[in-house]
Amino acid sequence: MEKTDPFTTLRNNTRARVALGRVGDAIPTKAMLELQMAHAMAKDAVHGRVNFNDVANDLIDIDAIELKSAAIDRGVYLRRPDLGRRLSEGEANKLEFGEYDVAFVIADGLSAFAVQKYSANVVNETIPLLNGLKIAPVVLVNQGRVAIGDEIAQGLGAKIVIILIGERPGLSSAESLGAYITYGASVGTPDSARNCISNIHNHGLLPIDAAKKIAWIVNEALKIGLTGIGLKEAYPTNYIDSDADTIQIK
Amino acid sequence: MPNKVNLLGRLRDNFYKSLLLYQYFYYSLGMGKYRAQIGNETYGFSSLKQVLAYASPLRSGDQLSGVAAPNAAHRVAARYALADIELKDFLSEDFAPYETDEVTRLIFDSHDKDAFKPISSFTIGEFREWLLDWETDGAMISAAAPGITPEMAAAVSKICSNGDLIQIASKIRVVTKFRTTIGLAGRLSARLQPNHPTDDPKAIAAATLDGLLYGIGDAVIGINPATDNVDACITLLTMLDALREKFAIPTQSCVLSHVTTSIEAINRGAPLDLVFQSIAGTQKANDGFGVSLSVLKEAQEAALTLKRGTIGQNVMYFETGQGAALSSDGHHDMDLQTVEARAYAVARAFDPLLVNTVVGFIGPEYLYDSKEIIRAGLEDHFCGKLLGLPMGCDVCYTNHAEADQDDMDNLGILLCAAGVNFMIAVPGADDIMLHYQSLSNHDILRMRHLLGLRAAPEFEEWLIKMRLADEKGKVPPLQFNNYAVKQLLSEG
Numbered sequence: 001m002e003k004t005d006p007f008t009t010l011r012n013n014t015r016a017r018v019a020l021g022r023v024g025d026a027i028p029t030k031a032m033l034e035l036q037m038a039h040a041m042a043k044d045a046v047h048g049r050v051n052f053n054d055v056a057n058d059l060i061d062i063d064a065i066e067l068k069s070a071a072i073d074r075g076v077y078l079r080r081p082d083l084g085r086r087l088s089e090g091e092a093n094k095l096e097f098g099e100y101d102v103a104f105v106i107a108d109g110l111s112a113f114a115v116q117k118y119s120a121n122v123v124n125e126t127i128p129l130l131n132g133l134k135i136a137p138v139v140l141v142n143q144g145r146v147a148i149g150d151e152i153a154q155g156l157g158a159k160i161v162i163i164l165i166g167e168r169p170g171l172s173s174a175e176s177l178g179a180y181i182t183y184g185a186s187v188g189t190p191d192s193a194r195n196c197i198s199n200i201h202n203h204g205l206l207p208i209d210a211a212k213k214i215a216w217i218v219n220e221a222l223k224i225g226l227t228g229i230g231l232k233e234a235y236p237t238n239y240i241d242s243d244a245d246t247i248q249i250k
Numbered sequence: 251m252p253n254k255v256n257l258l259g260r261l262r263d264n265f266y267k268s269l270l271l272y273q274y275f276y277y278s279l280g281m282g283k284y285r286a287q288i289g290n291e292t293y294g295f296s297s298l299k300q301v302l303a304y305a306s307p308l309r310s311g312d313q314l315s316g317v318a319a320p321n322a323a324h325r326v327a328a329r330y331a332l333a334d335i336e337l338k339d340f341l342s343e344d345f346a347p348y349e350t351d352e353v354t355r356l357i358f359d360s361h362d363k364d365a366f367k368p369i370s371s372f373t374i375g376e377f378r379e380w381l382l383d384w385e386t387d388g389a390m391i392s393a394a395a396p397g398i399t400p401e402m403a404a405a406v407s408k409i410c411s412n413g414d415l416i417q418i419a420s421k422i423r424v425v426t427k428f429r430t431t432i433g434l435a436g437r438l439s440a441r442l443q444p445n446h447p448t449d450d451p452k453a454i455a456a457a458t459l460d461g462l463l464y465g466i467g468d469a470v471i472g473i474n475p476a477t478d479n480v481d482a483c484i485t486l487l488t489m490l491d492a493l494r495e496k497f498a499i500p501t502q503s504c505v506l507s508h509v510t511t512s513i514e515a516i517n518r519g520a521p522l523d524l525v526f527q528s529i530a531g532t533q534k535a536n537d538g539f540g541v542s543l544s545v546l547k548e549a550q551e552a553a554l555t556l557k558r559g560t561i562g563q564n565v566m567y568f569e570t571g572q573g574a575a576l577s578s579d580g581h582h583d584m585d586l587q588t589v590e591a592r593a594y595a596v597a598r599a600f601d602p603l604l605v606n607t608v609v610g611f612i613g614p615e616y617l618y619d620s621k622e623i624i625r626a627g628l629e630d631h632f633c634g635k636l637l638g639l640p641m642g643c644d645v646c647y648t649n650h651a652e653a654d655q656d657d658m659d660n661l662g663i664l665l666c667a668a669g670v671n672f673m674i675a676v677p678g679a680d681d682i683m684l685h686y687q688s689l690s691n692h693d694i695l696r697m698r699h700l701l702g703l704r705a706a707p708e709f710e711e712w713l714i715k716m717r718l719a720d721e722k723g724k725v726p727p728l729q730f731n732n733y734a735v736k737q738l739l740s741e742g
Contacts, residue, residue: 006739010460014446014453017678017690018460022727025696027678035655035678039687042649078614078650079310110650169649170685 015172035171042169047074048112050166052140055106058120062104062127063137067091067152069107071143084145086187087152095155101133102218103158107144111166113175118200118207119164122177125211126162130218146180146194153185160218160227161185167198176201179210181217183227193228195221286330293327298343301335302401303585304328305408307625311573311586311616318585329409333375337366340402345592346582351533352543357399357595366397374405381406381418381636388421395638400531400591403633407587412625415632416668422635424671426603427562428502428523430468430706432671433640438703439672440694441604441642442467445683449476451489458493459738460677464691465698465718465725468709469604469642469672470524470567472504476683483507484520491521497716497738500708502559502603504567509541509549516552523558524567524603525549528574531592535580543599550600561708564603569644570594571608572626573616586616587626591633598639604672605634606642609661611686613648620657623647627661631668642672646688655679655687662689666701695725 007019020031027035056064068088071077077084104126106119123138136156141148146163153161160183167176177200182189195217200210221227284295295301303312304319305328312318319325341361346354368390372380380386407415425433432439444457454473461467471494473486483505490503502523507515509527516522527546528539536542546566553565570593572586581589590607597605607630610623617623627643634641645661647653662673679690697703704710704723713719716734720726728735 006735009739010456013456014450014682016444016446016453016457016460016676016682017680018456020678020692022692022695024727025692025699027690027692031678035680038680039649039654046650079618080314081615082314168685170682171649171680171687172682174649 038171041174042171045111045113045166045169045174050108050112050115050142052142055116055120055140056138058124059138060124062123062135064140065094065137066140066142067094069141069143069145069148074143077143081145084143085147085150087148092151092155095139095152097155097157098136099134100136100156100158101160101222102130103136103149103153103156103161104138105141105144105149105152105161105163106138107141107146107148107163107165109144109146109165109178110168111175111177114166114177114201115164117175118177121207122164122179122200122210122214125208126214129211129215133218146191147189149180149182150185150187150189153182154187159183160221162214162218173201173203176204177210179214181214181221181227183221183225193226195227195231284331284335286327288323288327288330291327293324293331295328295331298335298339298401299345299584299588301328301331302405302408302588303583305332305405306585306587307408307622309572309586309616309622309626310614310618311576314615315576315581315583317583332405333373333378333409335374335405337369337372337374337377337402340399340405345401345584345588346532351582353532353536353592353596356543356599357401357592360396360599361399362396364397365394369394369397374402374409377402377406378409378414382414386421388423391418391422391636392424392638395636398636400595400633400637401588403594403636404588404591406636407591407629407632410632412628412664415628416664419632419635420667420669423669424635424638424640426564426601426640428559428564428603429500429561430502430708431561432469432603432706434707435669436703437706438666438670438694438698438701439469439642439706439709440466441469441606441672441674442471443474443674443676443681443688444471445474445476445676445681447476447683449473449482449486451485454486455489455493457677458490461675461691462499462738463718463728463735464675464695465705465713466675466691466694467499467501468706470502470504472506472526472567474506474684478507478511480511480514480518483511483515484518487515487520487522498712500560500712506567506569509545513549513552516556521558522553522556524565525553526567526569528569529593529596530570530574530578530580531584531589531596532575532580532582534582535575535578535589536596538578538580543596546596546600562603564601564640566597566600566602567604568593568597568600568602569606569608570597570630571612572630573612576616577612587629587633590630591637594634594637594639598637602640604642605639606644606672606674607631607634608644608646610647610651610653611644611684614651617651619652620647620654620660623651623653624657624661624664628664628668631665631670635669640671642674643670644674644688646674646686648686658687658689659693662693662697663701666697666703699724
């Protein structure tokens, strides 16, 4: 007889849900409930609401304004990504044009938890690294997708827009933040013209490290006058991820 | 002699006749040649493509692209119109321009008129009734398949209930072979999907062994690589092949890289069983995947030269999914399901071993909830089988869709009733690389045992030899001192 559980070998080699055991043909109760809880947290992240007042209060030494996208609620937001990419009618008028170097946009995206927990922190860590640059008031957007930053950049007259947004939650993390950096953004800018930093959370890329990467990309983009594929090629390591908001087929 | 009253009557009749004539021209020219008269209401449609789009069951992707029917009555009216349209009419109207779309050219140029003959006089409504008729068996449907275009298949599916889709598909067997025989009656195969976010060989091996212990892997052991380059692909292929050889497992392996990566891996002598590619139903959408019919042909020919199949030479593996064409703006105003069916015309040109729709993967802007996902899964399986494909399904969902594991249980069992060739299984249903949920190894096991379905015969024999399965092919819960556990885990 084996003294040790040979399935330990499987479990030690991957964080996939291997060696769960069986009750009849089914998954044992505890393992089944663990999967349900992970899914429940992901669902709550998708359908949760960001308290943008708290986010604004967490920002240090910078003003914020709150805007709405054209997607009136979460149901519309999920069905109509095109509406989440545009501001609601009249909202653009609330943006004051100011020839800024950098604008930060914080949008709820698909994880309210991520935005609530990390977005202000990333802005606060990034600003001190952007020496001498003129920074616009932070724009907070309800029901926003990545490309809504394009219309905001245009309205503010910002050279670079940094959008911080809740990523689609997985079962391992429901509170992951993404950052997308776009130079010269205007409505219709393709996703290939952005750089993305993903997986920002306490068990992934820490906000302080994300801030360093964002600042590096911003400074580089101001030098070469672009973001996206061109900047990606110039970057020495591979932490900059693929295009934003596109559909991935397995 | 006509009196005054009669004269007035005739004038009135003529007035009504001219009104009818006016209506006829109005609908022919203004509202298009397809229409349905329901009570006092006349519904017009500008093209065959629009009839199909309006007739499609409601789903978010068709609303997103703006091709969905404006309301529920209009949707059913389109089904009335569709039921009266003849199959022949589909041979004179292209859904994407013949001149610029190679998929349209493939569909028309490969249409088999002899196979079409027995069904050529049917309307879509009659076609549905023929498919359901007790007198129509699977062999008759399979014989007609080369004469059925994807648009015809999509059209008839739109006037089929979920039950119809299941019952008709269950008549049709499409059997393919490489090292296992897939698609036989009474069998349910499964793809073992041991994905890992960094392609860690140890983690992939662990998930593979885990799946084998549940009797999974007779369709294929198939990895979606995190990194798509030739070196990474060859590393994984070599590892899977060594594992398969070591335990003499009668199955095939696949690394789901881009087709050009697979061609290069073959050129470098890698032990490649199957060439994989994601495909869609128009040239523009396939451009988005970086593929064309010619590169698929090149890949198939390269894989055939290796002669690695022991009992058959079906060397291609395709994945598809409603919404793929729209996401690359390559849908030509077709509805999600019609353009998806056209992807099956691409697949069937290459004698694939496996084809599956990844039905809930694409997200709620295309298929919003479990009702839409389940319907789409049944449609895709039905259309694939009707067109002669060895159809399987990745029964799955993402965390922003309105669906959960219960819905996957439902769709899995419905697809078993429909006679699905294979489904995909992931440890604990949780794919830690692609961040979505599919079926678990347990789910496949349950469906086999619950519904009396068995693994592919060659693989089942191996399971019995390894004492993982009993003599009837059932896989009992493992004991730690089980022979197979010792074999696989101590050496693995």
